[in-house]
Every structure is written in C-alpha cells, then in structure tokens.
Amino acid sequence: MGTWDIGPFDNDSAADFAGDLDDAKPEEREALIRGVLTRTVDATGWLSEAGEAVAAAALIAAQCPGGAPIDTPYGPEEPMPAFPDDLRMLADTALARIISDQAGAASTWVDPEDGKQWRANLNRLRVVLAPPPPSIPLFDVER
Secondary structure (H helix, E strand, O other), X not given: OOEOOOOXXXXXXHHHHHXXXXXXXXXXXXXXXXXXXXXXXXXXXXXXXXXXXXXXHHHHHOOOOOOOOOOOOOOOOOOOOOOOOHHHHHHHHHHHHHHHOOOOHHHHOOOHHHHHHHHHHHHHHHHHHOOOOOOOOOOOOOO
C-alpha cells in the first residue's frame, strides 16, 4: 500500500476506494461503505481493508455534527447518500479495531510521529462518530 500522508484518503487503497464509490450507482454506495466496515470489524488477522475502512468512517463522520467535510482531491467526487445512524457505531467499531492493531497500518510509518498523528486523526473521527448520550434527567423536580 502506498501511503503519502496521514489523511483518510492519503493512501492508494483509500483513493481507489473513492474511485469505486464514484463508479458505483448512487443506491449502491451505502452498501460499499457498510461492506468494508463490516469486513474490517469481522476480520481475523491482518486488516487488509484498513485504509478503505478509515476512508469510509471519514465519509460517515463528515455527515455528523462536528464532522469535517472531505476536502481532498483523492476522495470521492460524487455525492454520498445520507447514511443511517447505525453506520456511525459500525464505523467507530472499525476504527477502534484499526487503532488497536499494533502490527497494522500505524506500524508501517517510516516516521513514528506520522503514525501517532494518524492515530490521533482516527481518535478525532471516533469522537465525532460517537452518538451523543441520551438526555436523561438526573432527578425529577416537583413543584
């Protein structure tokens, strides 16, 4: 995998995934996103689609409150559908799996500081993806 920077689309596999999303029919894009995230969560051993899963998570996070838009020439050019809320949890789980993979993508950086920055970016995505806690009153005040 060729990696040239720490952004979610700054590697060959993620850029190719963006092209696959652009080539897909609009109604097929959610299934492509869901598929790569599910395969990453369910994978045993090497996470072969980690780059694609990070890109998918970034696309979902871009639609969440506080999410950053995808502003890179390597990302998809076609619009993404509105993603259902259940993809937020799936994306967060996939990112947690990728971050915890000590022998995976973060270990391949020549400069260890780049790996740390990349992990920090994934953690920022996870913060955005985390659904807000339900607002439950701490106590009921009667007047």
